[in-house]
Amino acid sequence: MSITEVDFLPKLVAYIVEAARTNGDKAPSERELAEHFAVSRGQVRESLAILEAMRIIQRRAKSGIYLTLDAAGLDSMALLARAGVQLDAAQIFQAVELRKIHEIKAAELAANRATEANFERLRDILERSERQIADGLGLQELDGEFHLEIVRATQNDLFHKICASFYAASFQRMPVYFGQIERSIKSHAEHQQIFDALYRRDAILAQALMNTHLGRAMSYWTELLDGAREQAEKKSAAEPDHV
Structure with a gap:
């Protein structure tokens, strides 16, 4: 049974990583990947071309396929999230920092541009959050819905698309x-x-509140990152030196 592209790509990424x-x-070869998933090499080759375009991998002549996650962009983060590939603590902190930069500006623009339809959707999200x-x-799904509606309220479609991709990458x-x-x-x-x-069209207050709100998330991930570093240092110190 062949695997459809929409199902295959996340599975392929997860296995390669x-x-x-x-x-x-260094990733398995094209032949090994085809045998592992029981698909044609042509299907593997086409999927690898997509992953290379997203800078998740690099195919090197006479050498093989190599993982290049450091060069990957935002669109690749969404695919990696779908594939179940975990970001490390430093990447998470950087992502939250980027979110803070975007959404403080979004709060300012939304205070000036939001329509009644935006406010109605925000009210609905808040009511569902309360019931949840x-x-x-928890609010793991509704939190993103609330914040993306604020971005939508800027009436800037490109801004919304960028942030929607970011949230797709962060759902894990x-x-x-x-x-x-x-x-x-x-x-x-x-x-x-x-x-x-x-709702009061108070852009300054909306920005200040958003700054404080997202600051809590940054503090959480900063503590997590510091804890990870501390554990790594302890583990390194406990390992015997090799002569």
Whole structure:
């Protein structure tokens, strides 16, 4: 049974990343990949061309296929997220920092440009968030929906497309961040405050509230990154020196 392209690409990426990370970033060959997935080499070749265009891999003549995640762009992050490939703590921090830069400006523009339709959608998201919290569930999906609606309210379609790609790349970490119900409760309260500022067309307050709101997320991932570094340093110090 052949695998459709929409299903195959994430599976191929996940397998390549796992194999390459244990082999000096060198991925299995085209033939090995075709045999592993029981598909034609032509299908593998076409998929590899897509991954190379996204700068996830590089095919080197007479050498093989190599993983090049450091060169990958935002569109590749969305595919990697779909494939279940985890970002490291440093990449997550950088992504949240980028989100902060974008969304503080989005809050300013939305305060001036939001339509009643935008406000109605935001109210609906807030109402669903409240019900979700009452059921003891987190806001891992509704959080992105709320923030993207604010970006949509800027009435800048390109801005919205860029941020939508960013959120597609970050959905994996949302359950981690909202793993504690208290964080969802706090975020919902801050969302309500941001909505109120937007509805009053108070761009300065909306920006300030968004800055504080996203600052909490940055603090969380900063602590996680520092903890990861500390563990790595302890592990390195505990390993015996090789002569």
